[in-house]
Amino acid sequence: MRDVAIIGAYTTVFGELWEKSLRDTAVEAGVGAIEDANVAGEEIDAMYVGNMSGGKFVGQEHIGALVADYAAGLAREFHIPSTRVEAACASGGLALRQAIMAVSSGFHDVVIAAGAEKMTDIDGTGVTDALAAAADREWEGIMGATFPGLYAMIARYHMHKYGTTSEQLASVAVKNHDNGVHNPIAQFRNKITIDQVLRSSKVADPLRLLDCSPVTDGAAAVVVVPADIAKKYTDTPIYVKASSQASDTISLDDRRDIATLDASVFAGKWAFEMAKLTPKDIDFVEVHDCFTIAEICAIEDLGFFKKGDGGRASYDGDTRIGGKIAVNPSGGLKACGHPVGATGIKQACEAVYQLRGEAGKRQVPNAKYAMTHNVGGSGATCAVHIFSNER
Amino acid sequence: MPVPRFWREQKGRYNLIGTYCKKCGKHFYPARSICPFCRRSGEIEDFQFKGKGEIVTYSVIHASSEDFDHLTPYILAIVKLDEGPCITTQIVDEPTDIKIGDRVKAVFRRLGSDGKAGIIYYGTKFVIDN
Numbered sequence: 001m002r003d004v005a006i007i008g009a010y011t012t013v014f015g016e017l018w019e020k021s022l023r024d025t026a027v028e029a030g031v032g033a034i035e036d037a038n039v040a041g042e043e044i045d046a047m048y049v050g051n052m053s054g055g056k057f058v059g060q061e062h063i064g065a066l067v068a069d070y071a072a073g074l075a076r077e078f079h080i081p082s083t084r085v086e087a088a089c090a091s092g093g094l095a096l097r098q099a100i101m102a103v104s105s106g107f108h109d110v111v112i113a114a115g116a117e118k119m120t121d122i123d124g125t126g127v128t129d130a131l132a133a134a135a136d137r138e139w140e141g142i143m144g145a146t147f148p149g150l151y152a153m154i155a156r157y158h159m160h161k162y163g164t165t166s167e168q169l170a171s172v173a174v175k176n177h178d179n180g181v182h183n184p185i186a187q188f189r190n191k192i193t194i195d196q197v198l199r200s201s202k203v204a205d206p207l208r209l210l211d212c213s214p215v216t217d218g219a220a221a222v223v224v225v226p227a228d229i230a231k232k233y234t235d236t237p238i239y240v241k242a243s244s245q246a247s248d249t250i251s252l253d254d255r256r257d258i259a260t261l262d263a264s265v266f267a268g269k270w271a272f273e274m275a276k277l278t279p280k281d282i283d284f285v286e287v288h289d290c291f292t293i294a295e296i297c298a299i300e301d302l303g304f305f306k307k308g309d310g311g312r313a314s315y316d317g318d319t320r321i322g323g324k325i326a327v328n329p330s331g332g333l334k335a336c337g338h339p340v341g342a343t344g345i346k347q348a349c350e351a352v353y354q355l356r357g358e359a360g361k362r363q364v365p366n367a368k369y370a371m372t373h374n375v376g377g378s379g380a381t382c383a384v385h386i387f388s389n390e391r
Numbered sequence: 392m393p394v395p396r397f398w399r400e401q402k403g404r405y406n407l408i409g410t411y412c413k414k415c416g417k418h419f420y421p422a423r424s425i426c427p428f429c430r431r432s433g434e435i436e437d438f439q440f441k442g443k444g445e446i447v448t449y450s451v452i453h454a455s456s457e458d459f460d461h462l463t464p465y466i467l468a469i470v471k472l473d474e475g476p477c478i479t480t481q482i483v484d485e486p487t488d489i490k491i492g493d494r495v496k497a498v499f500r501r502l503g504s505d506g507k508a509g510i511i512y513y514g515t516k517f518v519i520d521n
């Protein structure tokens with residue numbers, strides 16, 4: 001296995017981009033990352049594209065070829081292999097992992113990992129239905145299980161077992177909006193209060209509208225190469241210290257513990273082992289806060305806080321920039337938005353910006369180690385990565 | 392959901408029939424044809440669940456997909472059957488009247504339909520069992 005580094009990163013603005021198509025955003029991200037990496041088109045060997053549901057959102061499959069075609073002539077001129085990767089909301093994280101493995105194994109040298117989703121061309125009930133496909137359609141979906149509904153059941157169980165409160169859940173959204181104010185790509189750059197969260201409309205009790213990440217369009221891309229040649233392209237390569245992925249039962253009801261995402265537990269454990277690091281070494285983590293409860297579970301399951309202590313830690317400010325560990329300095333899925341296939345790559349882009357010291361007012365001071373955590377469905381897939389600015 | 396796709400699982404849905412493994416004694420609903428614990432050495436047979444259990448967790452759904460819009464708000468729940476497995480289901484009751492740990496029993500109910508003119512499908516929901 002070869003060490004791998006990221007030499008370029010680009011995230012489009014996230015939001016309701018009615019004037020832009022799936023291909024527009026994907027191409028903007030791909031070309032942006034290529035320019036940031038300073039690589040020539042003919043040097044690129046392969047591409048992996050994370051996309052959850054082009055078929056349901058815009059009636060388009062075969063996303064790998066589509067994006068390669070429109071991004072810098074990679075299909076028409078160079079005919080590079082391009083592969084679409086799908087694992088619901090973890091599609092981006094898995095695309096990144098595929099790219100890293102392709103380079104690490106020696107199979108390819110310069111590989112693009114991209115992620116893109118266009119969600120706002122269909123109406124709200126259509127989006128709800130498309131996202132529900134991340135669960136077990138025949139046994140959860142048919143009973144009326146929505147995606148927020150599944151996380152709401154995790155939330156209620158967590159509250160019952162550990163005394164977690166609605167105020168603690170809300171504090172996650174408040175903190176992520178505070179961080180998102182300083183992120184130029186974020187969908188929401190406004191502050192909110194705990195009271196506003198608690199007064200927003202009920203989606204799936206106990207989760208309210210402001211507990212949920214929004215429906216978003218956007219794309220992101222990174223360029224990965226062998227660490228040995230990274231300095232040829234950039235003075236500030238970001239090294240991949242670990243890449244891990246774990247699975248769990250597709251249905252929430254079949255889990256060992258409803259309030260624990262074992263896929264996060266194992267992906268996290270394996271990533272720390274691979275990087276020879278512990279949670280104490282990590283300066284900030286971008287976690288998959290598709291709902292406020294998801295961030296609380298993530299910071300517990302990854303080992304940053306004791307199981308059941310995530311709500312208290314969030315409410316007390318332990319997860320703010322400058323706290324015990326900065327969680328979602330980008331603003332997370334809540335404030336940045338969650339174009340499902342793009343999120344895993346956007347998290348890696350945030351790691352790159354932070355570790356290069358380019359994150360402006362949301363910069364985590366002296367950040368050396370970053371973790372990203374990307375979850376598919378209610379926790380059936382999890383991808384975890386650790387990055388550093390030192391090899 | 393297309394008619395054949397629903398019909399294939401009709402036996403399990405209508406009558407709460409799952410499977411159990413004679414080797415390790417674990418019960419499965421929905422049915423599994425391979426025991427995840429014993430794998431190839433497991434011995435799987437059909438099993439009729441009694442339809443009694445308790446609420447593990449639940450949510451009151453206010454925003455649904457189109458197929459369930461006419462039901463909102465409705466109670467989505469995970470119920471632990473007395474034989475062991477947990478299932479995702481709906482509780483037919485007032486949201487204010489239920490809590491984690493409540494005993495429930497299975498009832499045969501309409502689950503939904505495909506669009507406005509589509510087929511109606513039935514299956515198992517639960518009610519409070521006092």
Ligand SMILES: [Zn+2]
Nearest residue numbers: 412415426429
């Ligand atoms: Zn068995």
